[in-house]
Amino acid sequence: MPPSSLLAVGTVAFDSIETPFGRAERILGGSATYIALAARVLGAPVRLSAVVGRDFPDRHVNALANQGVDLDGLVRDPDGDTFFWAGRYHYDLNNRDTLATHLNVLATFKPRLPPTYRDSAVVCLGNLDPVIQGEVLDQVDGPEGAGPALVVCDTMNYWISSVPEALAQTLRRVDVLVVNDAEARELSGEPNLVRAARRIRGMGPKTLVIKKGEHGALLFCGEGDPATVFSAPAFPLEDIHDPTGAGDTFLGGFAGHLARRLAVMGPAALRDPEALKHAVIVGSALASFVVEAFGPDRLWAVSPADLAARVAAFRQLSTIPDGLED
Ligand code: AMP
Numbered sequence: 001m002p003p004s005s006l007l008a009v010g011t012v013a014f015d016s017i018e019t020p021f022g023r024a025e026r027i028l029g030g031s032a033t034y035i036a037l038a039a040r041v042l043g044a045p046v047r048l049s050a051v052v053g054r055d056f057p058d059r060h061v062n063a064l065a066n067q068g069v070d071l072d073g074l075v076r077d078p079d080g081d082t083f084f085w086a087g088r089y090h091y092d093l094n095n096r097d098t099l100a101t102h103l104n105v106l107a108t109f110k111p112r113l114p115p116t117y118r119d120s121a122v123v124c125l126g127n128l129d130p131v132i133q134g135e136v137l138d139q140v141d142g143p144e145g146a147g148p149a150l151v152v153c154d155t156m157n158y159w160i161s162s163v164p165e166a167l168a169q170t171l172r173r174v175d176v177l178v179v180n181d182a183e184a185r186e187l188s189g190e191p192n193l194v195r196a197a198r199r200i201r202g203m204g205p206k207t208l209v210i211k212k213g214e215h216g217a218l219l220f221c222g223e224g225d226p227a228t229v230f231s232a233p234a235f236p237l238e239d240i241h242d243p244t245g246a247g248d249t250f251l252g253g254f255a256g257h258l259a260r261r262l263a264v265m266g267p268a269a270l271r272d273p274e275a276l277k278h279a280v281i282v283g284s285a286l287a288s289f290v291v292e293a294f295g296p297d298r299l300w301a302v303s304p305a306d307l308a309a310r311v312a313a314f315r316q317l318s319t320i321p322d323g324l325e326d
Contacts, residue, residue, distance in 0.1 A: 001263045001264050002043070002045070002263060003042060003043050003044040003045070003256070003259040003260040003262075003263050004044070004121035004122055004143070004149065004259045004260075004262045004263045005044065005045045005046075005047060005119070005120045005121050005122070005143075005259070006039050006044040006045065006046050006047070006120065006121070006122040006123075006124060006255055006256060006259045007047045007048075007049060007073075007113075007117055007120035007122065007123045007124065007136075007140065007148075008032045008035040008036040008039060008046055008047065008048045008049070008069075008124050008126065008252065009032060009048075009049045009050070009111065009123065009124065009125050009126055009128065009133070009136050010030060010031030010032035010033075010035060010050060010124075010125070010126020010127060010128055010154075010248070011029075011030035011031050011032055011033075011050060011083050011085075011106060011126065011127075011128070012028075012030040012032050012033050012048075012050040012051070012052050012056070012060075012074065012082070012083070013028075013029045013030030013033070013082060013083040013084065013085055014026040014027070014028070014029065014055075014082050014083070014084045014085075015027055015028075015029030015030075015084075015085050015086070015087070015244060015295060016084075016085075016086040016087075016099075016100075017029075017086070017087055017088075017089075017242055017244050017294060017295065018087070018088040018089065018099075019088075019089040019093070019241060019242050019243075019294075020089065020090070020091050021240075021241050021242075022241065022242075022294065024242070024294040024295060026084075027294065027295040028060050028063075028295060028296060029085065029244060029245060029295055029296070030050065030083065030085075030126075031126030031127050031128070031154065031248040031251075032048050032049070032050040032126050032248075033064070033245075033248075033296060034245040034248035034249045034251075034252060034290065034296060034299065035124050035126055035248050035249075035251055035252035035255070036048050036064065036067075036069045036252065037064075037067065037069075037249070037252065037296055037299045037300065038248070038249040038250075038251070038252030038253045038256060038283075038286045038290075038299065039124070039252040039253070039255060039256035039259070040067050040068055040069060040256075041253070041256065041286060041302050041303070041304060041307055042253065042256030042257055042259065042260055042282070042304075042307075043256075043260070043304070044122070044255075044256045044259040044260065045068075045070065046068070046069050046070065047069075047070040047072070047073060047116075047117045047120060048064070048069050048070065048071055048073055048074055049073035049074070049111050049113060049117065049136065050073070050074055050075070051074075051075045051076075051077055051083075051105050051106060051109040051111075052074065052075070052076055052077070052082045052083075052105065053076070053077055053078075053080045053081040053082040053083075053104055053105040054076070054077070054078050054079070054080070054081065055081045055082055056076065056082045061074070063300070067300070070116075070117075072114040072116060072117070073111070073113055073114050073117055075109070075111075075112075077105040077108075077109070079105075080104050080105040080107075080108075081102070081104040081105065082104060082105060083102065083103060083104055083105065083106045084100065084101075084102040084104060085098070085100065085101055085102075086098070086099040086100040086101075087099060087244065089242070089243065093213070093214065093240060093243050093291075094213035094214060094243075096243075109132070110132075110135070111132060111135060111136050111139075112139070113136065113139045113140070117139075117140070118139060118140060118141045119141060119142065119143050120140055120142070120148060121142060121143050121148060121149045121150065121259065121262060122148065122149065122150045122151075122152070122255050122258060122259045122262065123136070123137065123140055123148045123150070123151045123152070124152050124153075124251055124252060124255040125137075125151065125152065125153040125154065125170075125174070126154055126248055126251065127154045127155060127156050127159075127248075129159065129163070129166075130155065130159055130163060130166045130167040130169070130170040130171075131163070131166050131170075133153065133170045134166070134169060134170045134173070137151065137170075137173055149262055149267055149270065150175050150176070150255070150258055150259075150262065150270050151173060151174045151175050151176070152174070152175065152176040152178065152251060152254065152255045152258075153170070153171070153174040153176070153177050153178070153205070154177075154178050154179065154247065154248070154251055155167060155177070155179060155183065155187075156183060157182065157183055157186055160183060160186050160187050161186070167187075168203060168204075171203045171204040171205060172203070172204040173204065174204055174205045175205060175206060175207060175270060176205055176207040176208070176209065176254070176255075176276075177200060177204075177205035177207075177208050177209070178208075178209040178211065178247070178250065178251050178254065179200075179208075179209075179210060179211070180210070180211045180212070180213070180247065181193060181210055181211070181212050184196045184197070184200060184208075184210045187200055187203075188200050193210055193218065194226075194229075196210075197210065197218075197220040197227060198225065198226075198227070201220060201227065206221070206223075206271075207219070207220065207221040207276060208220045208221075209250075209254070209280060209283075211247060211250060212234075213234070213243070213246075214234050215234060216231060216232050216233040216234045216284065217231075217232045217234075217250070217280055217283075217284060218230070218231055218232075219231075219232070219276060219277060219280045221271075221273055221276045222273060223271070228273050230273070230276075230277045230280060232277075232280045232281055232284050232314075232318075233284070233314070233317050233318050234284060234287075234288065235284065235285065235288035235310065235313065235314065235317070236317075237288060237291065237292065239292060240291045240292065241291065241292060241293055241294055242291060242293065242294045242295065243291050244290075244294075244295060245290050245295065245296060245299070246287040246290055246291050247287070249283070249286050249287045249289075249290045249299060250283035250284065250286065250287040251283065252283075252286070253279075253282045253283035253284075253285070253286035253287070254279040254280060254282065254283035255279075256282070257275075257278060257279040257282040257283070258270065258275065258276075258279050261275040261278075261279075281311060281314050282307070282311065284314065285307055285310040285311050285314055286299075286302065286307065288310060289302050289306070289310070
């Protein structure tokens with residue numbers, strides 16, 4: 001059964017990145033780019049909605065199209081330049097400074113989905129203004145005409161502090177929120193992550209993933225209170241070059257796995273703790289590839305077989321051997 005369709009919404013960007021291990025200038029980046037490249041590894045039909053400017057080269061468009069990404073919703077605005085982001089990482093790669101954010105064409109972007117995107121089953125909302133995220137959701141009828149089957153969403157501290165009400169409105173329409181630990185604390189006003197998760201799950205998303213950089217990720221899901229909690233490790237890598245895009249790659253891998261399960265199990269997959277736990281492992285495994293090279297360089301070439309091998313390594317990493325209780 002082919003996976004359900006997945007709509008990746010976010011930025012397509014130029015990034016300039018500095019890490020202790022090197023630098024790269026104006027390379028292809030953006031949340032929608034990473035989401036799409038990750039989700040295509042799972043075989044999901046990926047549709048991309050974003051805007052680029054007059055300076056965006058055709059070679060990037062062709063490269064994404066060659067990966068099978070549907071680009072009917074990639075708008076080129078001839079009146080401005082592409083979104084640009086620059087960041088610098090410290091030795092502790094969990095910390096980065098944003099050196100520049102030039103919104104450029106993103107400042108006036110109003111997404112208008114092509115009619116062929118409206119039946120998307122899974123919507124993956126990359127980090128964007130929550131008003132725009134909401135406007136995208138308004139345009140998705142989903143496969144049955146009753147809206148998308150699954151909405152997975154990212155956000156960041158900027159939106160949490162500057163437009164909390166708009167974010168609250170969007171969160172009411174989100175099934176799975178994926179944020180990092182600092183964002184979870186800020187959004188909930190609660191320093192303890194377990195209590196933060198309870199509060200955030202009260203805001204709309206019944207499933208919450210809290211990413212903790214090189215310390216892995218926590219999943220909170222289930223109907224009851226307390227939630228079912230699952231802890232996934234991060235893969236211990238010897239060579240990490242650039243963490244940029246790890247969060248978005250996680251999002252695309254997580255949503256891509258659920259697009260597969262949705263096709264097989266129907267909507268029950270979205271509440272199934274096993275499917276959700278597997279989705280966290282798939283997201284973590286794909287994120288462990290992207291950090292091995294600058295920008296999305298490594299992600300282009302990741303195959304389903306590479307992913308399967310890394311998932312097996314994840315299993316090795318944290319399986320508790322039998323006999324402990326004997
Ligand atoms: P991540 O490392 O997963 O948080 O994502 C990094 C990507 O997010 C980069 O490729 C940037 O182009 C993009 N990005 C950075 N800041 C923003 C922003 N304010 N809004 C949307 N995308 C952003």
